[in-house]
Amino acid sequence: MDVILVGLNHKTAPVRLRECLAFGADDAGRAVAALSSTPPLSEALLLSTCNRVEVTAVTEDPAAGLAAVKEFLAREKNLALSDFDHALYAHAGDDAVRHLFRVAASLDSMVVGEPQILGQIKESYRLAAREKASGVILNRLFHRSFSVAKRVRKETGIGDRAVSVSYAAVELAKKIFGDLAGNRALLIGAGEMAELAVEHLLRNRISGVTVANRTLARAMALADRFGGEAVRFDEIADALSRSDVIISSTGAPGLVLEKSQVKAVMRARKNRPLFFIDIAVPRDIDPEINRLDNCYVYDMDDLATVVERNRDERMKEAHRAGRIVDEGVLRFREWLSGLDVVPTIKALRDKLEAIRVAEMKRTMPGLAHLSEADLAALDRMTQTMMNKALHDPIQFLKQEGGHRGTRKREALNETRQMFNLDGNGENGE
Numbered sequence: 001m002d003v004i005l006v007g008l009n010h011k012t013a014p015v016r017l018r019e020c021l022a023f024g025a026d027d028a029g030r031a032v033a034a035l036s037s038t039p040p041l042s043e044a045l046l047l048s049t050c051n052r053v054e055v056t057a058v059t060e061d062p063a064a065g066l067a068a069v070k071e072f073l074a075r076e077k078n079l080a081l082s083d084f085d086h087a088l089y090a091h092a093g094d095d096a097v098r099h100l101f102r103v104a105a106s107l108d109s110m111v112v113g114e115p116q117i118l119g120q121i122k123e124s125y126r127l128a129a130r131e132k133a134s135g136v137i138l139n140r141l142f143h144r145s146f147s148v149a150k151r152v153r154k155e156t157g158i159g160d161r162a163v164s165v166s167y168a169a170v171e172l173a174k175k176i177f178g179d180l181a182g183n184r185a186l187l188i189g190a191g192e193m194a195e196l197a198v199e200h201l202l203r204n205r206i207s208g209v210t211v212a213n214r215t216l217a218r219a220m221a222l223a224d225r226f227g228g229e230a231v232r233f234d235e236i237a238d239a240l241s242r243s244d245v246i247i248s249s250t251g252a253p254g255l256v257l258e259k260s261q262v263k264a265v266m267r268a269r270k271n272r273p274l275f276f277i278d279i280a281v282p283r284d285i286d287p288e289i290n291r292l293d294n295c296y297v298y299d300m301d302d303l304a305t306v307v308e309r310n311r312d313e314r315m316k317e318a319h320r321a322g323r324i325v326d327e328g329v330l331r332f333r334e335w336l337s338g339l340d341v342v343p344t345i346k347a348l349r350d351k352l353e354a355i356r357v358a359e360m361k362r363t364m365p366g367l368a369h370l371s372e373a374d375l376a377a378l379d380r381m382t383q384t385m386m387n388k389a390l391h392d393p394i395q396f397l398k399q400e401g402g403h404r405g406t407r408k409r410e411a412l413n414e415t416r417q418m419f420n421l422d423g424n425g426e427n428g429e
Helices: 015-021 025-036 062-076 094-104 116-130 136-155 165-177 192-203 216-226 233-241 259-268 287-291 300-367 372-401 406-418
Strands: 002-009 041-048 052-059 089-092 184-189 208-212 229-231 245-249 274-278 295-298
Touching: 002 015, 002 062, 002 094, 002 136, 015 052, 025 041, 025 052, 025 062, 025 116, 041 062, 041 116, 041 136, 052 062, 052 094, 052 136, 062 089, 089 094, 094 116, 094 136, 094 300, 116 136, 136 300, 165 192, 165 245, 165 274, 165 295, 165 300, 184 192, 184 233, 192 208, 192 216, 192 245, 208 216, 208 233, 216 229, 229 233, 233 259, 259 274, 259 287, 287 295, 300 372, 300 406, 372 406
Parallel strands: 184 208, 184 245, 208 229, 245 274, 274 295
Antiparallel strands: 002 052, 002 089, 041 052
16 A cells, blocks of 8 residues: 555646635535545545645555546546646655645645644544545554644744734734733724734734724724724824824825824823834835834835745745654655555464464373463463564564565565465465
């Protein structure tokens, strides 16, 4: 048995093609159950997110298994294989395991280090387990992927640095204020990145949000969403005196806040810090405000510089994470190869145990003078002799079983022939 993986992602297929092959929550369970019973597959798991669709499966024939998965996807989505085959990647063996571990550790994500993908994989695994599509091998494989992802998150800094503009803005605010709890935010305008920044602030326990918009109805709708209050544009100066973090994204042709306005507010605030996040292009916030004591203005260029620097740092951490992934692949391969060895070791033990028991029975009539304790000691002695005689052959098989290729198959075949484990010819008794 070996692992195969077929899929496409944001690197290999545009969103219009990913949409065609995506599986919703309603049909994923049925699909994975059907996949696992599609010859020559014995186990299967389906991962479908906005950025990727991947099938991980177990098969005795990797080439036939890969073909079966592709045909299944074409049939399930009523597409010709030629419509999407060019966008597919197909892996078998260690390459399939390595790809899965990289995905789980967020090394293959659009944003390297993002944590959402691991939760999506866990949900896909729960679905496969519920549908009984995941068996011994995929159970072990996916639990190993969770462990690898956890190690990467714990032992590297891959998720430590902000790589989105909205998140970078909040990280900068935390550097200025420390704990954001108790501070208030003022949202000016309604740009998407500004709204995301407010969501990040709320997750960091900011105490409240005020929304200012040229359209009061829009301001009220956003305020309701954030559990805050809405104000008119001409009330911004008053809102400034009660706010600590200002996020502006209006699309206005000129400045919305000028230095003179903020200078007057700072006196009323008794010089408590004000942090401005200007996500508008052209800019909303007068850059001269930066010259005022305890005022900090960051525009899109500043945030982009932070994001790029953090992205570079994450990529450095990704190289360290790659070593953890490689170690995980080797350990899984050792375990999987050991599964091939187990039947031969069991057959060897069973045969020698049968011989031992038969010879004990044959010898017992001549040992009637021995006590029950003596007979039990004799039985234990023969068991010990057998175990010691088997120790070296079993260690040899396990060692060879840890490596792929011809040598492993030769070791298993020679052992089975040497001890006649397949029952051909005389049994040696």
